[in-house]
Amino acid sequence: MRFIFIFLSILSFSFAKTSYEKGKELYTSKVCYSCHGHKLEGMNTFPRLANRAKGYMAYKLKRFRSKKADTQAQEMMITYSVDLSDEDIEHLTTYMYDYVDVISKESYDYSFQTHGDGGS
Numbered sequence: 001m002r003f004i005f006i007f008l009s010i011l012s013f014s015f016a017k018t019s020y021e022k023g024k025e026l027y028t029s030k031v032c033y034s035c036h037g038h039k040l041e042g043m044n045t046f047p048r049l050a051n052r053a054k055g056y057m058a059y060k061l062k063r064f065r066s067k068k069a070d071t072q073a074q075e076m077m078i079t080y081s082v083d084l085s086d087e088d089i090e091h092l093t094t095y096m097y098d099y100v101d102v103i104s105k106e107s108y109d110y111s112f113q114t115h116g117d118g119g120s
């Protein structure tokens with residue numbers, strides 16, 4: 001019996017996802033990237049979402065969810081927010097606030113090479 005308990009605990013622990021990971025999945029599955037970009041960097045009139053105040057982002061998403069928009073441009077967001085649960089918003093805003101651009105970080109590391117003769 002105890003063995004089964006330990007086994008199940010390990011199993012559930014290894015499948016547990018962080019809020020950041022869940023937010024990332026939602027961001028992809030709800031196609032938020034098509035306007036706000038894969039790196040949450042925004043595009044033209046679509047605002048940047050990376051590392052922005054979590055409370056404010058949650059406030060905006062809940063407003064959009066209740067079909068309230070302050071400008072005509074914001075009305076576009078209503079469609080993408082109506083089916084979000086409070087939990088979804090929590091995960092999405094965690095992902096936005098904590099967002100780390102892994103791709104740029106790696107490319108920076110690769111481009112920094114100290115070996116070679118420096119072209120002289």
Ligand code: HEC
Pocket residue numbers: 027030031032033034035036045046047049057058060061071073074076077080081092
């Ligand atoms: C069809 C394009 C489009 C898609 C898809 C989209 N958005 Fe937006 N988003 C917008 C526009 C347009 C605004 C409002 C810009 C403005 O205020 O002028 C906005 C605003 C926001 C804001 C408020 C930002 C601010 O500065 O006030 C948040 C947060 C947000 N979007 C999150 C999301 C999330 C999360 C998703 C996916 C569930 C998503 N968006 C999908 C176009 C889009």
